[in-house]
Amino acid sequence: MTEPPAASPRPPTPAQSRETRARVAPWIERTPVRRWIPDPGVASLPAGVELFLKLELFQRTGSYKVRGALNNVLCADAETLRRGVTAVSAGNHAISVAYAARAAGTSAKVVMLSSANPARVARCRNFGAVIEFADDGASGFARMEEIAREEGRLGIHPFEGEATVFGTSTVGLEVAEQLPDLEALVVPIGGGGLISGTASIVKQLAPACRVYGVEPVGADSMRRSLDAGEPVALDRIDTIADSLGAPHAAPYSFGLVQRYVDDVVLVDDDAMRSALKALFLDAKLVAEPASAAPLAAACGPLRERLEGRRVGLVLSGSNIDLDTFGTHLRAAD
Structure with a gap:
């Protein structure tokens, strides 16, 4: 250390x-x-x-990603949840945010990398998320922030x-x-x-x-x-x-x-x-x-x-x- x-x-x-x-x-x-x-x-x-x-x-x-995703959603107030959540992910975080949103009765719009495994994309959709795609991590984070700003959605960071x-x-x-x-x-x-x-x-x-x-x-x-x-x-x-x-x-x-x-x-x-x-x-x-x-x-x-x-x-x-x-x-x- x-x-x-x-x-x-x-x-x-x-x-x-x-x-x-x-x-x-x-x-x-x-x-x-x-x-x-x-x-x-x-x-x-x-x-x-x-x-x-x-x-x-x-x-x-x-x-494990579901632990952080759920905590973000469950700590949010009712007005925030009414507007929904957003995230960026290669897969696991997006799946977990979609699951957490469904558990809380709200909507999720997530940005996944274009290289994301199709099975992960399908699982994310199965939990009810709307999915957009980005070419790389930098553009994915930028698009997530844009969605949060324009639609008032709670941005759930994958690791921060x-x-x-x-x-x-x-x-x-x-x-x-x-x-x-x-x-x-x-x-x-x-x-x-x-x-x-x-x-x-x-x-x-x-x-x-x-x-x-x-x-x-x-x-x-x-x-x-x-x-x-x-x-x-x-x-x-x-x-x-x-x-x-x-x-x-x-x-x-x-x-x-x-x-x-x-x-x-x-x-x-x-x-x-x-x-x-x-x-x-x-x-x-x-x-x-x-x-x-x-x-x-x-x-x-x-x-x-x-x-x-x-x-x-x-x-x-x-x-x-x-x-x-x-x-x-x-x-x-």
């Missing part, structure tokens, strides 16, 4: 996280934790590691802001309750919304637990931001983990990562494909590449630091179609 900036962002407290969980509880799952002892021929884990999987891929809407991060903090709360003796936790990073909320609570309830983030080599905005000492934007995204392809880091979540995360490491696409295959063959889980990133990090750049420890991996989502999943399996080592 590095020293927080002078104007450090306000983290969610455990009490606030419990309040958030109570607010969203009717519409989410308290996802299970599973101990996993893989066949050594499938996944080469660090020596002596005891591994636990936090199965957010079993969450409603197929990813207290309402979103307080929602993701409930993942950390559950981990701390389910695995009170955990020594290390590995969390995937897109924009930083999941890890900032999760790490904030884990570090407050279990200060000795190390929290590590993992990003794709081709979408490393948080690692670059930490190196620069401030949030930075990427010129280009190049990774199979589209859920981790945030075009920039943002001040609030970045500040919490600075304060509570011990390190952020990088993995390449091949490592994620191998980890995805191991999860499928041995754990019998269908994961998207973002969910495989923590296992790739545990078997790669974090290997020595995790030896002999009780380690949790947050598996963040499973919104992937059969054709894409099969392509990744066939390409894996």
Whole structure:
């Protein structure tokens, strides 16, 4: 961890996280934790590691994103909800915002990237959202802000802001309750919304637990931001983990990562494909590449630091179609 900036962002407290969980509880799952002892021929884990999987891929809407989306919607006043909500996303956030809007009885207009998986687009539509498309993340964010301004809709950011991060903090709360003796936790990073909320609570309830983030080599905005000492934007995204392809880091979540995360490491696409295959063959889980990133990090750049420890991996989502999943399996080592 590095020293927080002078104007450090306000983290969610455990009490606030419990309040958030109570607010969203009717519409989410308290996802299970599973101990996993893989066949050594499938996944080469660090020596002596005891591994636990936090199965957010079993969450409603197929990813953890629903926690933050719901908290944004449920914290809004009636007049705001009358005008509806909007969001920008490659898929998981859009699906979750559409679900949250339906749960609250309002409408959603979301901007999805033109490269979004068709199965994710279809699922978003099934929850009742109106969808527009953008060529890239920068234009998508700009269009979301335009919709919010012109139509008065509540813009729900995919990874920034207290309402979103307080929602993701409930993942950390559950981990701390389910695995009170955990020594290390590995969390995937897109924009930083999941890890900032999760790490904030884990570090407050279990200060000795190390929290590590993992990003794709081709979408490393948080690692670059930490190196620069401030949030930075990427010129280009190049990774199979589209859920981790945030075009920039943002001040609030970045500040919490600075304060509570011990390190952020990088993995390449091949490592994620191998980890995805191991999860499928041995754990019998269908994961998207973002969910495989923590296992790739545990078997790669974090290997020595995790030896002999009780380690949790947050598996963040499973919104992937059969054709894409099969392509990744066939390409894996």
